[in-house]
Amino acid sequence: MSIYTVLAALLVLSITTTECYPRGRILGGKESAGRPYMVSLQLDGVHFCGGLLISDEWILSAAHCMPAGNKTLHVMLGESSLKQTANSKTRVEFEIKKYFVHPLYNSSLIAHDLLLLKLPNKVNVSDAIKPMPFQKEDVDIPEGTRCLVSGWGQIRLTGKRPDTLNEVLVTVISRDQCNRRDYYDNELTDNMMCAGEKGKDSCEGDSGGPLICNSVAVGIVSFGSRKCGNAKRPGIYTRIVRYNNWINSTMHNATLQTTTTSPIKL
Known part of the structure; x- marks a missing residue:
């Protein structure tokens, strides 16, 4: 079964007339040296979404990344490579049992x-695992x-998906411009922002990761065009500050x- 088959089953969304799709494959980027705030969300050992470490026990991601049913969700931190290696001293994995989808989420x-x-x-905060502050x-x-x-x-529209973290610099585009008829035709609310440029974008398969501006997390990868890197269909991000x-x-x-339900030690 291909990764795209898995993702299609996980990320079931209603597609609008402007063809909005879950995002995440880094297009036009390069391999990252490592970002200690990055989290990999995984099902059965397969990465399907990204996440942002915002404290030593909380991760922020996209609501559409939450798998349906009773599937067991795991997260991986502390590594830029998805491959498990015996000599990794920084990699940690957890099974997630508590999660909270925004109550107004509309798929x-x-x-x-x-x-x-x-x-x-x-988690033990270190050079390999470190929360990222978000916009206040x-x-x-x-x-x-x-x-x-x-x-x-992937860092290209075709080719094998690498297991290493990739990154790309994108340019913020005004909401007014992104709401133009030839862009997203007034789909963006004040809770959203857009960023991208021709040939550089986030794309399908890796939603939930952060958009970092001036060393602060300002957005979470949400959706965009089916054709990644389209200058008039840039990536759309949920504004964290809202x-x-x-x-x-x-x-x-x-x-x-958690405190009130913990047993009292005598």
Whole structure:
């Protein structure tokens, strides 16, 4: 079974007339030296989505990455290669048992496309595993800003999918421009932003990874055109700052729940 067959089964979304698709394959990029905040979401040992480590026990990803049914979701941190090697001293893996999809997530519109995953144990922060701060002030990133997007996948439209982390610099495009009729025709809300350029893009198969601008996470890879690298169908990202209250309250409430249900030691 091909990776695309697996992904098609996992990421079942309603396709709009503008042909919006889950994103993630890094097009026009290069191999990364390693990004300690990057997380690989996996089913049966197969990578299918990315994620962002935002604390020592929380991961932020895209809601459409949440697999249907009772499938066991694992995450991998601390490595830029997906291959398991006996000499890896930084790689850690966890089975995810607690997750939180944004309550307003709409799979048809791909709106409010955020997912929080709670690690069963806190990770040891190191040079290989380190949370990335996310945007706190609700302001648009200026158009023309160069930002970094990373993911595991192909760096060309054809060819074998490598197992190493890839990254590419993309340019932020104004929401007004992306909402033009010849772009996304008013599909973008204030909760979304777009970035990309001809031949450089995120693409199918690796949604959920972060968009990093000025050393701060500002977006989560959400959707885009079926034809990756299309200048008039740039990648669309969920703006993290618009969901700070939900992120913080969800993490706080989950921590309280864990504390109140833990056995009392006498």
